[in-house]
Amino acid sequence: MVFNFDFFASEPEEQNANALIQYLQQQHPETLTRIAQSASPEIQQIITQNVQGLVGMLPSEDFNMAITTDRENLANLLASAMMTGYFLGQMEQRKNLEVTLSNTESLHPNPSPNRQAKD
Incomplete structure (x- = not known):
């Protein structure tokens, strides 16, 4: 996944009104590329399938x-893909955290609260 810097080639008055675009323009290109590449292959596949499902995909x-499409509908499609990617990234982190915690608990089981200490 590569960040497309042509994304910033929108109308100048739209850029001035959008604080997020202004923020992105201030970032180093390598930072944006690294963030775009941080999505796992699984997330990239789900987003691809989602966009293909929305647009329609016939065998080439x-x-x-x-x-x-018009600009507004394309912008909505891109916003949907971005939100899907964010959501999936958060869910992937949660899954990884649960797996890590599960593995930690299996290595260090807590004593049962019903067990009483022997004198």
Whole structure:
């Protein structure tokens, strides 16, 4: 996954009104690329399938498709993909944390609260 810097080539008045775009423009390109590449292959696959499902995906060997849309609908599609990616990233972190905690608990089981200390 690579960050597309042409994303910033929007209308100048729109950029001035959008604090997030201003913030992104201030970041070093390597930082943005590293963040874009941090998504796991599983997340990239889910987002790809989600976008293909939204846009419609016919087999390329049988169909020659061209999809047209307006700027607002494309922006909504990209926003949806970004939110999906954020959500999936958080869920992946949660899953990894639960697995780590589960492994830690299996290594160091807590004594049962019903067990009484012997004198």
